[in-house]
Amino acid sequence: MSHGFARRLDLRGRVEMVHGGGGRAMTQLVEELFVAAFANPALQALNDQAVLPPPAGRLVMATDSHVVSPLFFPGGDIGSLAVHGTVNDVAMAGAVPLYLAAAFILEEGLPLADLARIVESMAAAARAAGVSIVTGDTKVVEAGKGDGVFITTTGVGMLAEGIDTGGARARPGDAILLSGTLGDHGVAIMACRDGLDFDVPIVSDSAALHGLVAALIAAVPGVRVLRDPTRGGLGATLNEIARASGVGMRLREASIPLHEPVRAACEFLGLDPLYVANEGKLVAIVPAAAAAAALAALRAHPLGREAALIGECVSDAQHFIELETAFGGRRVLDWLAGEQLPRIC
Amino acid sequence: MSHGFARRLDLRGRVEMVHGGGGRAMTQLVEELFVAAFANPALQALNDQAVLPPPAGRLVMATDSHVVSPLFFPGGDIGSLAVHGTVNDVAMAGAVPLYLAAAFILEEGLPLADLARIVESMAAAARAAGVSIVTGDTKVVEAGKGDGVFITTTGVGMLAEGIDTGGARARPGDAILLSGTLGDHGVAIMACRDGLDFDVPIVSDSAALHGLVAALIAAVPGVRVLRDPTRGGLGATLNEIARASGVGMRLREASIPLHEPVRAACEFLGLDPLYVANEGKLVAIVPAAAAAAALAALRAHPLGREAALIGECVSDAQHFIELETAFGGRRVLDWLAGEQLPRIC
Structure with missing residues (x-):
């Protein structure tokens, strides 16, 4: 089945294999759901990567896959968790988190309304944390080969000189x-x-x-x-x-x-x-x-x-x-x- | 069941839920398989993030989840593909790829020997491409909630001034x-x-x-x-x-x-x-x-x-x-x- 751009993504629908196929339906899902929610110039360029200004200081990079079950829970959901988890891994270096990449592995049959709710929650968490979701990826696996949605976020931050909070620095007496x-x-x-x-x-x-x-x-x-x-x-x-x-x-x-x-x-x-x-x-x-x-x-x-x-x-x-x-x-x-x-x- | 560090990871075994639990078995899997194969100082620090020297130039960031089936195919496997796919997304900006983050979602029951083969292949592909896998993550999902292994790689590269290869620059006559x-x-x-x-x-x-x-x-x-x-x-x-x-x-x-x-x-x-x-x-x-x-x-x-x-x-x-x-x-x-x-x- 073909999705025309004339028709908006119908959030009453479900994730289908076609949403991962690289064609029109995937482009529509990416643009109307992800790019709309995470709105920022790097992402809106719709390239396969983000180009970002040179950072002042050392780079910090962290990645986390999120597979939490259930997807929604008191105090958050997999979307907000995927932002917080990686922002925190960057922050624990003493760094300022700047950018996130977000990669989604969707299971065929996931209600699009659930995905939209998760994406909105990610966008809100990213805004609150002052980080931009600058690039991403979407894959779809057959029903029974995933579990709703897995989200891998990767964060990049900037670390000022003189700060080192690595795990090997504790001393007796501390x-x-x-x-x-x-x-x-x-x-x-x-x-x-x-x-x-x-x-x-x-x-x-x-x-x-x-x-x-x-x-x-x-x-x-x-x-x-x-x-x-x-x-x-x-x-x-x-x-x-x-x-x-x-x-x-x-x-x-x-x-x-x-x-x-x-x-x-x-x-x-x-x-x-x-x-x-x-x-x-x-x-x-x-x-x-x-x-x-x-x-x-x-x-x-x-x-x-x-x-x-x-x-x-x-x-x-x-x-x-x-x-x-x-x-x-x-x-x-x-x-x-x-x-x-x-x-x- | 408890894995002591005294005993080496037994590659005749399979991925178990305990390998994702945050304890000794996970630490052993990470250190003996991933860190050993991807050997580099940033990863060997065993922190939850990598600290990297300041790059000269604009940053380029790209992410891709890999869910290819089957895991092994003529000409490669999910490991080499996960390196090439993201290196290429960074390279298409005209940038020099420098670092990769690698996040693994493992399905309970995956033979550890298959995982080791994939990890070795990733390490070889990264060496050949001149990029370092500087940080990572491992999650395990129950049998039937994944499909062997999914690998999300995120790449960071450096882009010299004056280069812009984004998708919006084609002109009639080109x-x-x-x-x-x-x-x-x-x-x-x-x-x-x-x-x-x-x-x-x-x-x-x-x-x-x-x-x-x-x-x-x-x-x-x-x-x-x-x-x-x-x-x-x-x-x-x-x-x-x-x-x-x-x-x-x-x-x-x-x-x-x-x-x-x-x-x-x-x-x-x-x-x-x-x-x-x-x-x-x-x-x-x-x-x-x-x-x-x-x-x-x-x-x-x-x-x-x-x-x-x-x-x-x-x-x-x-x-x-x-x-x-x-x-x-x-x-x-x-x-x-x-x-x-x-x-x-």
Whole structure:
């Protein structure tokens, strides 16, 4: 079946294989849905690539495929998540995110209205984050060979001289800060998937963190490490940093912020909040002397109001993360061994 | 099940959900397979993003998801294709490709040996093209929610001042050149999918074209338009350019290079080679006065030996692509209406 440009894309329809074929229907989908929503000159040129001004400073590049299920969840959807996830990976280098590329793998049969809602949500998230979606791609796979839509975003940002927040820079004595509560995203997804209804609805924390990063770096230019505890949660993130830096860590469980409904839901679902994914939180490791200034800077930002000093780095040849529990015991926060939450982002 | 770092990744195994979980198994897969194959300092830093030196010149950014089926085909596989496809999109801006990001969506159950073969092929293609795979991502979806592996690559390149090869710059009178034969990639995939056996095996033309582009620009800096005729083939590419530039085109069918086995296979399969995907060809539109120099530059390069002058741009308010057939008749090369070849790239 042929789509003429005279007829507008009918959003009551569904994704068909023809939308990926390289012809008129694909051009119409791209122009009327993606280019219209992401409106910017680089994208509107309709070339197979974006030409962008020379950036001042080092380049930062990050990519993430998003396969979250379900596509829509309390606090966001795969579209906003695909913007936040990659903006945050760029931001964790201490960089200013500038551009996103967005590649869609659509499953035949996806309602076009769902796709339009996702694309609008991406556009809104990108506008709010001050980044432009400058180039993209669309592929369609047969029903049963995908799952609605997968979105891969790649971000490019600019990094000023003198900033280095890579995972290998933590030193014994450094303070470990967390920008807010743990587990909100992962538990929101799991609750949604299991059809659970809590008295207090649990909402994903999905958010773009580059503003929070900029505020922190302005206050403490000597930040050692920044990382967002996404898949695998705080446990995986701290183990990665400890291994890369060759340090151990001591954490105080009582100081780790947790929303009460999330704590209760984790208990009910059998999840450990320390391993549950977050999409709007960061871990900052700073020299001990800068801990107070860093904490104040985080707390002064809307996305860091519940920030906390949760522990410190120590000398430990085995790079263990040791947790002092709320009851005064100790346990090692090991690498996540099995799979905890599939399709969480 | 837990994978210890003490035990090496067992390539006789298969992708499991745990490989996407953010824990030890994922870290092991990333380090022992991806980082080992793509070896470069930016990737080896094991951060969630790559930090890269400031480029001199404008940035070019392109992204492509690859969903080709089957994963392995004569002349390449999804790994080499994922490198070539994005390198070419960057190169068509007249830019020098520098960096790639690679995001993998793996289906549970994919043999790890297949993944390793694909990754090695990507690494070899990237080395040959002189680009580094500097950052990446891995997600795993349940069996039946993907199709083996999808690979999204995003390329960043550097564009010197004074070069502009965007699709809107063709002018009436300009010459239209094609760098070689049509249809090899699409027909190779279709033949492979249908289990067809030809006397002369048909091999994909998948190749990185940035060297050919550099040679062409060195000879003819005033190249107006460059584009690679991938999905939708020459027909879709020329229609896109004609519309963006506001010109019509006249082509001579007899001058369009075609391998005889591809012509025969197209007849057998009921395909029009003018709409079949290519992965190692480019269309160059140049001022008429530069046509001879451009053709000579293309033909002097190994990837342009069969280059040909196939037609010219004309004034036409309707932007029609008119083809003078081998028999002296005329037909309009319209936009591809239906879907011709799904999952071709």
